[in-house]
Amino acid sequence: MEMEPNFLDRYQRQLSLREVGMGGQRALRAARVMIIGLGGLGCPVVQYLSAAGVGNFVLVDADRVSLSNLQRQLLYTQNDISRFKVEVAKEWIQKQNPHINVEIHTEMLSAKNATAYLALADIVVDCSDNFAARYLINDACASANKPWVYGSIAKFEGQVAVFNALIKAAEDEHQDILVSQSSEESFIRSLNYRDVFPNPPGDGEIQNCAEAGVLGVLAGIIGSFQAMEVLKWILGLHGLLVNQMLTYNAIDHSMVKFQLDSNSDRKY
Amino acid sequence: MSYGGLTDITGSDALGFAIPQQAFTVAEFKSLLLARYPALEGKTFRIAVNERFVDEKFEIGSGDNVALMPPFSGG
Numbered sequence: 001m002e003m004e005p006n007f008l009d010r011y012q013r014q015l016s017l018r019e020v021g022m023g024g025q026r027a028l029r030a031a032r033v034m035i036i037g038l039g040g041l042g043c044p045v046v047q048y049l050s051a052a053g054v055g056n057f058v059l060v061d062a063d064r065v066s067l068s069n070l071q072r073q074l075l076y077t078q079n080d081i082s083r084f085k086v087e088v089a090k091e092w093i094q095k096q097n098p099h100i101n102v103e104i105h106t107e108m109l110s111a112k113n114a115t116a117y118l119a120l121a122d123i124v125v126d127c128s129d130n131f132a133a134r135y136l137i138n139d140a141c142a143s144a145n146k147p148w149v150y151g152s153i154a155k156f157e158g159q160v161a162v163f164n165a166l167i168k169a170a171e172d173e174h175q176d177i178l179v180s181q182s183s184e185e186s187f188i189r190s191l192n193y194r195d196v197f198p199n200p201p202g203d204g205e206i207q208n209c210a211e212a213g214v215l216g217v218l219a220g221i222i223g224s225f226q227a228m229e230v231l232k233w234i235l236g237l238h239g240l241l242v243n244q245m246l247t248y249n250a251i252d253h254s255m256v257k258f259q260l261d262s263n264s265d266r267k268y
Numbered sequence: 269m270s271y272g273g274l275t276d277i278t279g280s281d282a283l284g285f286a287i288p289q290q291a292f293t294v295a296e297f298k299s300l301l302l303a304r305y306p307a308l309e310g311k312t313f314r315i316a317v318n319e320r321f322v323d324e325k326f327e328i329g330s331g332d333n334v335a336l337m338p339p340f341s342g343g
Contacts, residue, residue: 041343129343152340154272159340196321197339201312207273209342219343247271247337258337259320 001030001055004099011053024235029055031234034121036060036109036137038085040072040209040219041151041226042127047075048227050093054234056101057093058120059086062108072216109133114140123233124148125226129208131200138163138193147233150193151226155212158222161245161260162229163192190242191260218250270336277307278336287330295324297334313338 003026004010014020020028031054035042038061050057065073065080065088073085080088086104093102109117114136118124124146126137134150141148147165151158166187209219225246232240244257270278285300294315302308314321316335317328328334 037343039343127343129341131339131341134341151343153342154338154340157272157340196314197312199312201339202310205310205312206338206341212273212342214342245337256319256335258316258335261321 001026003029004097007053010097014052019235019237025053027234027236028053028231032056032058032120032122033230034058034060034117034124035127036124036133037127037129038073038075038089039063039069039127039129040153040214040216041223042085042089042125043073043075044220044223045125045127045227045230046089046093047096048224049230050096050100052227052231053097054100054230056103058103058105058117059089060105060107060109060117061085062106072214072219074216074220109136109140111136111140115144118144118146121146123230125230126150126152127223127226131206134193135200142189142192145189147190149226149229149233151222153209153214153218153222154207155214156218156250158218158225158248158250159245160222160225160229160241160248161193161196162233162241163190165190165233165240165242167240167242191262195260195262196245215250221248221250269333272338272340274308274311274313274336274338277305277311285334287328292328293324294322294326294328297328298324301336308336311338 011025015025033049033054035045038059063085064082065076065085067081069076075089075092084106086106090102090104093100107113118140124137124141126134126148128134137148141164148163150161150163167190169188229241243260245260246255246257248255270281275281314337316337317326317332
């Protein structure tokens with residue numbers, strides 16, 4: 001995929017990073033990122049990844065913009081109320097950079113369309129707001145061999161992890177893990193959501209943002225963490241949140257990276 | 269430590285438990301926990317010891333840091 005005009009100027013601040021450089025910028029340009037959910041998490045993910053030069057997006061969300069979204073979903077304005085979120089997001093991206101390809105779907109991910117949708121992407125970002133979607137994304141990505149970046153929030157806390165990424169089997173778990181997108185040989189898939197929580201909680205057991213409440217800033221922080229993991233995956237950087245789940249608390253700024261072990265009982 | 273909505277049940281994110289015996293398993297800890305906080309019955313959460321998720325047979329030692337982690341749903 002050809003680089004856009006004036007890209008040296010546009011991306012100068014990150015091209016000068018040894019971890020990005022020309023090779024990394026080309027990888028970003030060629031990357032196909034699917035974002036499922038264009039709400040509190042999805043907005044910062046779209047904004048940071050498009051600004052960084054990700055060349056291809058697939059946006060999936062059936063929701064329309066409502067007034068109560070504007071407190072935390074900074075892509076949208078009052079003029080966008082009742083419009084499909086993915087349509088507004090596409091316009092925003094193409095205003096920011098007309099050379100980015102954006103495909104939009106107003107049909108939510110379902111067992112029926114998951115295979116066809118996932119074929120369009122190299123990596124999936126879960127910015128959904130319910131367990132049915134998260135388990136569907138997990139199981140569809142497991143069967144399609146796609147990595148996905150999980151993010152979720154509860155009041156002042158958030159969780160982030162990279163699931164089902166291709167990783168080199170490290171001899172020691174504390175060693176840096178080399179991530180590759182190129183060869184399946186001698187690589188294994190990192191653990192997934194069912195290794196942490198094998199089955200969804202009961203209906204109504206865990207409150208969502210509408211029920212529990214949330215400050216927009218927390219969605220911005222956790223969405224930004226997700227965007228960072230996507231960039232690290234595309235660029236092949238060390239330190240990806242694989243076989244770990246990061247938790248963040250916005251009140252005291254405490255962060256803990258919990259280590260995950262394989263759950264041998266998991267079933268899809 | 270408890271996380272997410274579980275803190276609404278436990279009343280604090282930092283809880284103290286005395287280990288009553290040697291070879292105190294996660295399953296035994298869970299019984300003690302449910303006796304102190306009956307509203308946790310039926311709730312979905314994982315237990316981590318010293319920042320690693322463990323199964324019910326894992327033995328907790330004195331001074332270990334135990335965390336109760338529910339899944340979050342918001343986005």
